[in-house]
Amino acid sequence: MSDTPPAAHTRRGFPMKPRLPRTPAAVAGAVLVAAMIMLAVAGPPIWGASAERIDAAAILQGASAAHPLGTDSLGRDLLARVLVAGRFSLALALAATLIGGLAGIVLGALPSVLPGRPARLITGTVNALVAFPGLLLAMFTAVVSGLGARGAVLGIGVAIAPGFARLTQTLAATVAGSDYVSAARMLGVSRRRILTGHVLPNIAEPLILQLTQALGGALLGLAGMSFLGLGVQPPSFDWGRLLYDGFARIYVTPEVALGPAAAIALAGIGFNLLGDAMAKAAARTAAGGKASDTAVPPDPGEPNPGAVLEVRDLTVAFPGGVTPVRGLSLTIAPGEIVGLVGESGSGKSLTAAAIGGLVPYPGTVAYGRLLLGGRDVATLSGKALGTTLAMVFQDPMASLNPALRVGGQLAEVARVHQGAGRAEANRRAVDRLGHVHLPDPAARARQHPHELSGGMRQRAVIAMGLMATPRLIIADEPTTALDVTVQRQILRLLREVTEESGAAALFITHDIAVVGELCDRVMVMYAGRVVEELPVSRLAAEAAHPYTRALIASLPDMATDRDKPLASIPGRQPAPSEVGPGCAFADRCALATARCSAERPPLIPYGEAGRVACWEVK
Amino acid sequence: MIIEDLTVRFGAFTAVDRVTLEIPPGRIVGLVGESGSGKSSLARAVSGLVPYTGRIDGARNVQMVFQDPYASLDPRMTVGESVGEGVRRDRAGRRAEVERLLGLVSLPAGLAGRYPRELSGGQRQRVAIARALGAAPDLLVADEITSALDVSVQGAVLNLVRSLRDELGLSMLFISHNLAVVRYVSDVVAVMHQGRVVESGPTERVVGEPAHDYTRALLEAVPRLT
Structure with missing residues (x-):
């Protein structure tokens, strides 16, 4: 057994001893x-x-x-x-x-x-x-x-x-x-x-x-x-x-x-x-102290009139110098499915939360532009946001009230947002449940969430999003809790729903392989920033950023050579409070030079319809 | 070791239904199945954590590594204390053994004085593996040990699992819902569905020429990049 005293500091720099609050x-x-x-x-x-x-x-x-x-x-x-x-x-x-x-x-x-x-x-x-x-x-x-x-x-x-x-x-x-x-x-x-x-x-x-x-x-x-x-x-x-x-x-x-x-x-x-x-x-565990530094975002330029979602220089910050999302920009065209891929702590879920106005207290959101259907999200009423944007989360049980019948919860959306009558709302709920291929939708509507399987619940949540006519569907790890066979069905459903309604989708996942199944375009996030963006068709062969390439290489698939060791990335992603001035990936990167740790590479156009943030990509 | 006619019941529910499975010495048997297929119940039965009927022969000392490395290490114990828990030696001998065990999982000996909260997920999972190795197990049960890890560190843990088999001749029951991961590390694959093993055999055979419909469905559902 070791007698070495524990290190005095903690990894995230939070004080470990709880201190009495000064109330x-x-x-x-x-x-x-x-x-x-x-x-x-x-x-x-x-x-x-x-x-x-x-x-x-x-x-x-x-x-x-x-x-x-x-x-x-x-x-x-x-x-x-x-x-x-x-x-x-x-x-x-x-x-x-x-x-x-x-x-x-x-x-x-x-x-x-x-x-x-x-x-x-x-x-x-x-x-x-x-x-x-x-x-x-x-x-x-x-x-x-x-x-x-x-x-x-x-x-x-x-x-x-x-x-x-x-x-x-x-x-x-x-x-x-x-x-x-x-x-x-x-x-x-x-x-x-x-x-x-x-x-x-x-x-x-x-x-x-x-x-x-x-x-x-x-x-x-x-x-x-x-x-x-x-x-x-x-x-x-x-x-x-x-x-x-x-x-x-x-x-x-x-x-x-x-x-x-x-x-x-x-x-x-x-x-x-x-x-x-x-x-x-x-x-209480949160760190107090230093106020967050939310710099004023640069001028975002002219808005893109055709985009369903346009985000420029989005920053999400928490007190104590913790900045999980750093100047992120993304644009989604109608009918397009964009995958946002990153490891835990990369800021991908907070990006989604910021778009939906769901960043938890005491987080602060700053942006140069955040337009949903051409209108600033901050100016949208709750009702307008609720009908333009549908969100699907990892745990469908958290999105459904366990005490209420599934149909009633869906009908509530129509009654609150569209002012539909009870009968009309119920009819529409059953229709939507059928639309997401729930067998015997009328019977399912009368059941409680716990009576449905995980896959069925996720379908019900998607159906709830479809009660209105959303322009954008944000799906945050919607299949992570599901089995692979069910995952495939849900991915198909999301694809079908977007094609049919013309809605765009932002699909957030840690699993780069799932992106290949569903998305048109993929954005790779690392330590709060997008490091690469490219069409999915080129992801496997033509990814340029060392992080994207390492991610793909470290993922075993059904064709991986079983006699060779898997690629892995040494070290770990810096915490949102530790990101330095240079490229956040520099410490783990085989190609890194002195310039990488000193100066952050900008996200610049690269190849066909792609962008990459790396000094070493030529 | 051999598992024969193993059944696990929770009240009226049969989680594992008369499963027979052989784990050859020095081999990794991959157990794949979806949630509710009974694979974790089988793991817990083999590890002696839930009561079962049937026979388990040839493995007296079974250790298990759990899915969530954030919950499987006591937050109040240093890495050295956790790893040393199964080591029956005097103080100095234990210290040397902890150092050796940390070395086996490619962790620096200096980590022994740290607490789990100071470690990354991948490092914690290595600590949990080192702790299990400390008891010199005949069989190591790994229950979804990479599913709580990020992709970038998953590869390193899988490499470690394979090197432990190659260097220590460790027998292992490797459980995962991810067929690609199971295919990569296992010599033998067993497919579980509704409490039963519906197909088992050498990895290349099961993956290349699946005999059971359910295995085919699983294979088809594996997400592919291209």
Whole structure:
């Protein structure tokens, strides 16, 4: 095993430690908790003596200058007592939380180490306890184990434990089902080692967050127990006990009860706010900081009147200098199918999202021109965009509402966008479903998405796009989740649909072989830019860019020589934040020269109807 | 090793239906089929991850490499810890063995101290292969190990798979939905459809003269550039 410390930096340059967000709630929580800790440390040494000083002359007084919160039945100053009680209250809460947390984590983790029957017994017990009201459980335990601080702490601990056990169980079950635990089992790693090596480290973070919040709860619970007389007994005192004593006098001198009540409330709120903020910080991974640099795109020149889609200098940027799409231009003529090919992270899907106005927050889109059917996309209404543009995504299940019937979802398009009546919309939905060759469309329309196969669902999504008369169909990896035989059918359908309606299509895929089946023209993307563009008929033999050629060479097909090693490209594509000034492919390119890494080659015309961005292509 | 009459049932559903398949020593058997054909269930049964009926002879130590290299490595473990998991040696011996295993999959020894998040998909998949090799398996099951990878690194992983067979004499069950990939790495191809092996034989024969209709349909559907 290696002892080398992990590299301090991360690949994408994101800070790995989650940091507390600077929201007012987080700051308030942190300040309150810090104040409580200071109070617990400094309270007793400073105010201990005055809290215990009995003064027969000042019994049961209300607020005064000498005693801002009044005095108790022995004339002791209540403000001093509240300040001193902080340490005891917090210590009890901490003890209860630790007892409950520890018991819960052990109970929750045991089922993953024990054999079947005892594991089921523990799971069943935990389930029963979770259903049992917590405070009742706490009171029962406290009464059984004897009145006093010990009983109260045990009681609250027992009340907290089932929740922790359930959380641990759920989290552990997720980790236990992961591939790396399967791998460890196959390697013969013991159940105990799997628990300590794999499961616990991966669930520690949410459990620690839960502990912080439980601390706030325990504090309130213990105060409640003391208030009910089940907790701390005199002469000891915590905030709950002070509240109990003060409560009897609340109609005469309310301030004596308000002091401890405020302390309890502030501490409880503080721990809950801090726990909340920590949980949010842990869930958040995005990098903050540096604003995105969206340069003003150059003048795009005259628009092309015949194009269905014309994009000039499209840039998509995210905060932190992350620019996944960099000055991309493309034009699609009516009836044309253009393939946009690239590896994951090349920016191809964000290009599609930008055209459809779907770039997620906090991404920003800038362009010199983005015309759909001759009109700027930004000026199109949602309705106009919805009828001119149809989008098909990789996962048809994500495009269909699982709770609604397929036909109804299609009909909704006609009713919203075309103002059709219910009967007319339904008729059209069935017609469109038949149009994409769904067998027995009327019956399919009455089914829910989960009753259809993956291929049928994708057909239904395409049919949904055809409810209007789209000028452009954007298909983002529409066949990646499908089997090859179904993929072929869907590709045929897309071809048929475009030929029939005259719509153009932008087909996005990572699989350059699929492009050959469907498209007229192909654009190859690398690190946010188009590096080559050419007619599909020339792709296999005449691709010029070293990246395109390497992609084609590394793809095994049915004619690949099985005795020779496959071509592969060394290194990896730079992340959207790492792209330098030169050619992004230079590091991996066999032809690269000093000029390539210093100066970016422009995309210039090359060969017949092609363009390429490479200094070395002559 | 030989798989005989292997059946996997999930409740009333039969995922693998009396499959018999031989994996000759030092050979790669490619298992191809579409989603739901039962190929992953067969892989998990052979690896001992799901209960089955039938017999598996001649492979006591089976290791598996999974599809998604982002999910198959513990994010809290360094590469060295993951690779060393199956190595039963003392500290120094384990360290040397991890270095050797990383070398086998063409990764620099310096990667041992890194965490999976610092690695690319292709590198992670190599780490997963090295981890499996650490247990000195009689059989390595590779379940769609290149389908989550980009095309540009897929070639390198396929080359690695072949070199492991040639250099270590490793027997392998190589599962993929991609017929071109299976054809490239396998000595023997078995075609699975609806839980059954409908055709199997030497790669050139199955690809060149498919006997079963389903195999022909699969072959026809392979996308071609030209």
